[in-house]
Amino acid sequence: MPYLSHDFILKNLVIIPTYNEKENIEKMIRKVFSLPEKFDLLIVDDGSPDGTGEIVKNLQKEFPDRLHIEERAGKQGLGTAYLHGFRWGLSRGYDYLFEMDADFSHNPDDLVRLLDACKNGAQLAIGSRYIKGGKVANWDRKRLLLSFCASWYVRLILWIKIKDTTAGFKCYHRNVLEKINFDAVTFKGYAFQICMKYAAVKHGFKVVEVPITFIDREFGTSKMSSSIFKEAFFGVWKMRRLKL
Secondary structure (H helix, E strand, O other), X not given: OXXXXXXXXXXXXXXXXXXXXXXXXXXXXXXXXXXXXXXXXXXXXXXXXXXHHHHHHHHOOOOOOOEEXXXXXXXXOHHXXXXXXXXXXXXXOOXXXXXXXXXXXXXXXXXXXXXXXXXXXXXXXXXXXXXXOOEEEOOOHHHHHHHHXXXXXXXXXXXXXXXXXXXXOEEEEHHHHHHOOHXXXXXXXXXHHHHHHHHHHHXXXXXXXXXXXXXXXXXXXXXXXXXXXXHHHHHHHXXXXXXX
């Protein structure tokens, strides 16, 4: 049965997985809390040795009711971090749950635009680089071509119309997440992002892409690896057989 918030006040939760993001995390938290819409924040930190978790816990004194942290032991992967965050948010009655990176490659101002898309009928809103109005800044041609071709490859295999299939900036209505079988989603990197979109489409939810500008990180280290790429390349074939 769909969840209805008490007094019809919509609750928004932004989930940000972190591993060694001390240069970015305080600026990101303060930026999200400065937006005109009210967003709560859940940081899922995988035992960052650089003190990211301590920075968040110190800021909780300033934002006691809006800033939350879940600490896990060691790097367990992006996908498991988001699934942990989804379960946490659903159990606490959030209506809209967002995925966003900590490194400002996703512009926090666009959270409002993703939320507006869902308020206007979308059940999953995707911050898209590859629809009209979307773009990527600070990437070389080789990396941009690889990303664009990856999305084309996914559309070909899964028969979905989403242009930016690997996008990680998203807003879900809780009904979408309640319908998806999380136990079947075992991917950790880009494959996780693809699988969640595919599941939403398979269940018949309305998916809308919102154009954004993706900006490569200025501080910290990218978590991209060859294993993440291989998981996505071969994982799309596996997704077709999953009971999502």
